[in-house]
Amino acid sequence: MKLNPLLGTIDVASRMGILSKHPRIYVRTSDAARTAMVVPFPFIGDLLLYLEDEAGVYVLNWSVTDRLKDFRPRGRPRAHAAGPHDRDLSERDSKLIEHIYYQDAGIRTQKVAGELVDFDLRCNLYELFLAQDRVVGLPHEMIIEITAMFRAGVGSGVVGYEVVRDVAAKFRIKDDVALTILKQAVWNREIRVDLFRPFLVDKPLHPEVCDVFERYRDWFRR
Known part of the structure; x- marks a missing residue:
């Protein structure tokens, strides 16, 4: 099975214009050093399924939540909750990054809700x-x-x-x-x-x- 390349979540976040909100961690350069470098923190979807049908093997990404409404866009944040210093990645943006990340490789994302x-x-x-x-x-x-x-x-x-x-x-x-x-x-x-x-x-x-x-x-x- 041949797949298109996965360009990565950094590439997706950059295209979305929210690169500054990409999760990151700080890693010490050495035990003796007091400085640390910023490293993007990888995050992936919930379940990646490898399946087979009459046409052959394929890959499917499952994005899982308990309630279907968790997939829906939330209302506009209040003015004091957002701004240039807001560096947190919203759940909506996180789900969208996941979707585009797999879409780049031709992998479909299926929304799965427990209530269904x-x-x-x-x-x-x-x-x-x-x-x-x-x-x-x-x-x-x-x-x-x-x-x-x-x-x-x-x-x-x-x-x-x-x-x-x-x-x-x-x-x-x-x-x-x-x-x-x-x-x-x-x-x-x-x-x-x-x-x-x-x-x-x-x-x-x-x-x-x-x-x-x-x-x-x-x-x-x-």
């Missing part, structure tokens, strides 16, 4: 994510069998914790280990459940109705 994500989906993904760093410590072949048993329980109408207990009893493992395997398999899309309703073990495991990536496909397009 379905509430139940957010809660489910958070809960599933917390289980990803847990080490199960079972043979890979056994995990495959356990995953298959859980997959068979999806859509069966059986309450989740009963499936967990059946799995734990059959493979002689603890309930919490079985539940961890279930959560990791759902996160890895090896088991497809409905993530747009609460994913609770005291309820049946409902089959997937809508693919999450399909629902938010625009967030991943070139």
Whole structure:
């Protein structure tokens, strides 16, 4: 994949006429010296995704915030809050620098706001994510069998914790280990459940109705 060169945030800030507001730090020239030189401080976006579609590999920049209104221009600052000595980079300018920085290389920036994500989906993904760093410590072949048993329980109408207990009893493992395997398999899309309703073990495991990536496909397009 060939990309146009990234010219850097200094170049972008200069073109915008706000170079003086670019973040900077002071670095001592040596341990003995009392002088320090000013060095531009690099800042980058939130997430840089490397994806692949039918046309090949591409890069996408995600600018992430909790509320959509954070992307909108704010009102004019009050007279006493701005002036020639105002050296702080506003959030709006920071987002614009990020956008132009990646645009120079032909990389699209996608605005992603947490409030636009379905509430139940957010809660489910958070809960599933917390289980990803847990080490199960079972043979890979056994995990495959356990995953298959859980997959068979999806859509069966059986309450989740009963499936967990059946799995734990059959493979002689603890309930919490079985539940961890279930959560990791759902996160890895090896088991497809409905993530747009609460994913609770005291309820049946409902089959997937809508693919999450399909629902938010625009967030991943070139």
